[in-house]
Amino acid sequence: MSQTFDRRTFLRNAALGVSASTLPLTLVELAFAKPEDTFTFAYISDSHIQQIRGTEFVRNWDRGLIRAVAETNLLTPKPDFVVFGGDLAQLGGKPELDHGAGMLARLSGKVYHVMGEHDYYLDLGEYWSKLFGPQYYSFNHKGVHFVVLNSILTYDDWTLRRWPTAEQRMAEMAGLDNPNGSPFMVGDKQREWLQQDLAKVKKSTPVVVFSHSPLQKIYKGWNFWTEDAEQVQALLAPFDKVTVFYGHVHQIQYNQIGNISFTSAMATAWPWPYPQSYAQAEQLLPKLTVQMNRADPFFERDATGWQLIDINSGRARVNFNLYNNRTRTVAFDEKTGQPQDTAFQAADQRVPPQDHF
Numbered sequence: 186m187s188q189t190f191d192r193r194t195f196l197r198n199a200a201l202g203v204s205a206s207t208l209p210l211t212l213v214e215l216a217f218a219k220p221e222d223t224f225t226f227a228y229i230s231d232s233h234i235q236q237i238r239g240t241e242f243v244r245n246w247d248r249g250l251i252r253a254v255a256e257t258n259l260l261t262p263k264p265d266f267v268v269f270g271g272d273l274a275q276l277g278g279k280p281e282l283d284h285g286a287g288m289l290a291r292l293s294g295k296v297y298h299v300m301g302e303h304d305y306y307l308d309l310g311e312y313w314s315k316l317f318g319p320q321y322y323s324f325n326h327k328g329v330h331f332v333v334l335n336s337i338l339t340y341d342d343w344t345l346r347r348w349p350t351a352e353q354r355m356a357e358m359a360g361l362d363n364p365n366g367s368p369f370m371v372g373d374k375q376r377e378w379l380q381q382d383l384a385k386v387k388k389s390t391p392v393v394v395f396s397h398s399p400l401q402k403i404y405k406g407w408n409f410w411t412e413d414a415e416q417v418q419a420l421l422a423p424f425d426k427v428t429v430f431y432g433h434v435h436q437i438q439y440n441q442i443g444n445i446s447f448t449s450a451m452a453t454a455w456p457w458p459y460p461q462s463y464a465q466a467e468q469l470l471p472k473l474t475v476q477m478n479r480a481d482p483f484f485e486r487d488a489t490g491w492q493l494i495d496i497n498s499g500r501a502r503v504n505f506n507l508y509n510n511r512t513r514t515v516a517f518d519e520k521t522g523q524p525q526d527t528a529f530q531a532a533d534q535r536v537p538p539q540d541h542f
């Protein structure tokens with residue numbers, strides 16, 4: 186159902202907590218039985234700030250982030266904190282990270298950062314860490330245990346020995362479908378840390394994990410993939426309610442594996458199309474357990490926008506607000522035990538690449 190909202194309607198609705206607009210950010214609400222425990226946080230991801238030369242940057246990507254920051258500061262109620270989901274820069278250079286950090290500095294309140302591959306592979310995260318701190322960490326907030334992982338690491342052989350220059354290494358990893366890239370992973374050291382971190386958390390505590398790449402295997406050819414995803418999932422398996430939010434894929438995705446609900450965040454920069462494998466023979470399909478309602482691949486801004494996520498008792502209900510003002514809601518269904526669209530497009534209105542999952 187199409188809906189169009191003008192600015193005044195947005196501000197009125199925002200004041201009522203029923204936001205509706207076309208903004209490239211995510212607002213996450215964690216609602217609990219006691220109203221005083223309910224809180225929200227905002228989620229902005231994949232801004233890909235790109236330097237052309239000197240102080241000249243790709244304007245379109247700048248505008249997406251500037252807009253998300255401005256709208257985040259206008260949110261009512263004010264979010265408790267903001268998460269930036271990674272790929273702040275395009276090619277990892279200081280000018281790009283500085284410029285992106287400058288825009289994010291306008292956010293009021295605490296910002297938690299997630300490392301993206303575009304931020305990392307020039308200097309292996311050195312400058313990013315100077316700006317934003319540790320690459321993986323956890324924190325507790327009002328009864329929820331939050332974990333931030335750096336999921337875009339890879340084999341030392343690829344990182345340290347394969348490429349003659351840091352710039353070439355960055356360029357190879359920056360390509361979406363470049364066969365010279367290497368699968369992302371969380372890695373042994375970080376998984377050991379995660380195991381120790383989670384050992385302190387009660388199994389009934391809702392756990393929310395932020396990673397840049399999906400902690401599930403969707404499509405290796407485009408690195409919509411984390412090589413040790415199953416091992417990370419195994420560490421999360423003992424908990425009653427786990428939600429993983431990830432960026433990187435620049436599109437709407439959701440899935441359920443065991444106790445873990447997966448939801449992607451949209452990008453402020455551009456949408457990626459859906460991997461070709463989705464339209465191939467069923468045995469080649471990635472292991473996606475939930476039928477997805479596809480966005481329109483012929484609309485270049487579809488699957489970018491912002492989301493309002495309401496986590497009620499540890500389960501997420503995600504309202505996607507797309508650039509063309511169509512709203513879609515993906516909610517956790519207690520009966521089926523998985524997130525799913527509350528409404529699907531009419532079959533006769535789908536274009537062929539949407540006619541599958």
Ligand SMILES: [Fe+2]
Nearest residue numbers: 231272433434
């Ligand atoms: Fe990205």
Ligand SMILES: [Fe+2]
Nearest residue numbers: 272301302433
């Ligand atoms: Fe990425």
